[in-house]
Amino acid sequence: MGIGETGLDYHRLPSKQTGSTPADDERYKQNRRSCSSSNCEVAVELGLNCVVHTRDSLGDTLIQMQPFVGPRARGVFTCFVDNPAAMQRVLAIGFAGQLHRHRHLQECQVVRETLAAVPADQFMLETDSPYLAPVPYRGKRCEPGYVKEISELVAQVRNCSLDQLERGDLRHRHEILPPSSLNFDGARVCDRSQTRSNVRILRGRQVFRAHPC
Numbered sequence: 001m002g003i004g005e006t007g008l009d010y011h012r013l014p015s016k017q018t019g020s021t022p023a024d025d026e027r028y029k030q031n032r033r034s035c036s037s038s039n040c041e042v043a044v045e046l047g048l049n050c051v052v053h054t055r056d057s058l059g060d061t062l063i064q065m066q067p068f069v070g071p072r073a074r075g076v077f078t079c080f081v082d083n084p085a086a087m088q089r090v091l092a093i094g095f096a097g098q099l100h101r102h103r104h105l106q107e108c109q110v111v112r113e114t115l116a117a118v119p120a121d122q123f124m125l126e127t128d129s130p131y132l133a134p135v136p137y138r139g140k141r142c143e144p145g146y147v148k149e150i151s152e153l154v155a156q157v158r159n160c161s162l163d164q165l166e167r168g169d170l171r172h173r174h175e176i177l178p179p180s181s182l183n184f185d186g187a188r189v190c191d192r193s194q195t196r197s198n199v200r201i202l203r204g205r206q207v208f209r210a211h212p213c
Contacts (some may be wrong), residue, residue, distance in 0.1 A: 002075055004051025006039035008064065011055045015119050033064050040068040043075070050075035052095065058086055062093065072107040079128055083110045084117040091122055096172060097127045099154065115157050120168030121175075125150050 011103075014020035014028050043050045050073050054061040070093075077090050080097035087097050097116060099109075125147050127134070133142035134149045157164045 002049035002051045003039050003043040003046070004049075004075070005053040005078060006036045006056045007052040007077075008036060008057040008061045009053060009055045009124060010057040012091075029060070031067065033060070035069075036061075036064055040065065040073060044068055044072050049073070050095075051078045053079065058082060058089070062089060065093060065095075069095070076124060078126065079107065079132075080110050080114070080123075084114045087114050087118050087123075091118070097123045099123055099150075112157050115154060120158075120160075120164070121172045124167075124169055124172055125154060 008029070009032070010029065014024035015022055040050055042048075042207045050065075050068070051059065052065070052075060054077060074094055076098045078098045080087065080090070080099055090097055097114075097118060099111070127142050127144055127146050127150065129142040129144050129146070131142055133140050134146050137146060151162060151165055155162050158165065
């Protein structure tokens with residue numbers, strides 16, 4: 001389906017630790033920019049989507065993504081918890097936002113405003129399993145099936161029915177990953193030679209998960 005998570009995360013910069021300097025921050029950021037660019041290059045070569053994580057770094061992330069947007073790469077900004085203007089910047093480069101944080105939807109007015117403002121076919125719901133389980137499952141392993149609780153709260157915030165929400169979500173998912181490219185269990189259909197070719201392309205590339213656990 002895609003390459004990721006990729007992107008930039010500046011939430012835990014080295015300078016926040018004793019003994020580190022702003023120069024350490026810049027080296028850290030440059031390394032992440034290089035890794036993220038490598039991931040995007042792989043996505044473009046394989047015709048896959050990019051799953052982008054950004055935290056405290058939206059401006060730099062959008063700049064870093066610029067060479068790859070348009071017809072070359074598409075995808076989603078996962079776990080999106082920013083304001084409506086930030087979401088518009090993401091939509092402007094042809095990407096979608098994914099929303100899932102039940103606690104943020106309940107407590108954060110900015111996220112609720114973003115959710116109310118974004119077009120119905122320009123965002124998708126997620127659970128980020130196995131992390132960040134929604135209420136009433138906080139503290140437990142998150143499961144994909146918990147998207148039901150996310151959907152109910154999103155429908156409430158957007159003042160729409162679950163059926164309307166589902167139609168918009170599915171329409172966008174089918175655009176990102178057409179049903180014709182899926183088999184019965186949701187896996188992308190490809191022959192063994194293509195799989196081997198993809199593995200060769202991935203070897204030697206610096207691919208990473210965008211945020212430390």
